[in-house]
Amino acid sequence: MQTKESQGIVLYNKDFREDDMLVKIFTETSGKKMFFVKRARKSTLASVIQPLTQANFLLKLSDSGLSYIDDYKEVETYKSINEDIFKLAYASYIMALADAAISDNEPDPHLFQFLQKTLTLMNEGLDYDVLTNIFEIQLLDRFGVQLNFDDCLFCHRKAQAFDFSYRYSGVICPEHFSKDERRAHVDPNVIYLINRFQNIQFDDLKTISIKTDMKVKLRLFIDSIYDEYVGIHLKSKRFIDDLAKWGDIMR
Numbered sequence: 001m002q003t004k005e006s007q008g009i010v011l012y013n014k015d016f017r018e019d020d021m022l023v024k025i026f027t028e029t030s031g032k033k034m035f036f037v038k039r040a041r042k043s044t045l046a047s048v049i050q051p052l053t054q055a056n057f058l059l060k061l062s063d064s065g066l067s068y069i070d071d072y073k074e075v076e077t078y079k080s081i082n083e084d085i086f087k088l089a090y091a092s093y094i095m096a097l098a099d100a101a102i103s104d105n106e107p108d109p110h111l112f113q114f115l116q117k118t119l120t121l122m123n124e125g126l127d128y129d130v131l132t133n134i135f136e137i138q139l140l141d142r143f144g145v146q147l148n149f150d151d152c153l154f155c156h157r158k159a160q161a162f163d164f165s166y167r168y169s170g171v172i173c174p175e176h177f178s179k180d181e182r183r184a185h186v187d188p189n190v191i192y193l194i195n196r197f198q199n200i201q202f203d204d205l206k207t208i209s210i211k212t213d214m215k216v217k218l219r220l221f222i223d224s225i226y227d228e229y230v231g232i233h234l235k236s237k238r239f240i241d242d243l244a245k246w247g248d249i250m251r
């Protein structure tokens with residue numbers, strides 16, 4: 001066992017035996033790990049082992065077995081996300097995506113910081129649909145999926161009214177539409193935005209604004225990319241899809 005201080009975000013917890021709990025934390029320095037908390041509800045840790053809690057943890061880490069939480073400070077509970085069922089649903093989904101994208105015990109500080117930054121911006125009130133789309137697009141790489149939305153697969157010209165080809169796994173320009181008679185017929189603006197999302201800096205985000213009909217098209221296209229190339233089905237994603245169906249009534 002080694003003792004280490006690290007930032008961490010609680011992904012989820014589950015009951016274990018009578019009063020104990022297992023808590024999955026994505027730590028910045030050691031990746032995702034499972035922590036054992038004895039008598040969890042009565043423990044001094046009770047408030048920091050809820051999902052979507054971030055803290056600077058003092059941890060006792062095991063390479064293979066369960067790890068332990070010794071202490072914590074600087075807790076962030078993402079209050080505005082927790083107070084809004086929509087934000088909470090999207091935040092839960094991106095945490096589940098991050099969980100699915102990498103193996104346990106493998107450090108990925110870059111993904112940790114990306115998740116932390118995305119949650120912070122969601123908490124600050126930036127558009128959660130757009131933040132989620134950016135997270136999904138930039139995460140493709142972690143699932144071993146590399147797609148080029150920047151230039152035509154055949155002539156490498158940029159900035160065209162591109163369509164997507166599942167056959168060739170990339171974009172094609174109008175001159176090369178004939179190469180794939182079953183091209184996806186995606187709105188070229190969707191491809192333009194996804195190409196931007198792939199490289200976007202968070203500072204640019206504050207200026208981005210996307211209309212509802214374009215958001216719907218983005219959602220559909222990203223869903224089909226995930227179906228085709230990633231193939232995971234998360235419960236938290238189904239919840240978002242259900243929310244969208246009756247969301248208009250609540251908004």
Ligand SMILES: [Zn+2]
Binds near residue numbers: 153154155157172175
């Ligand atoms: Zn071309």
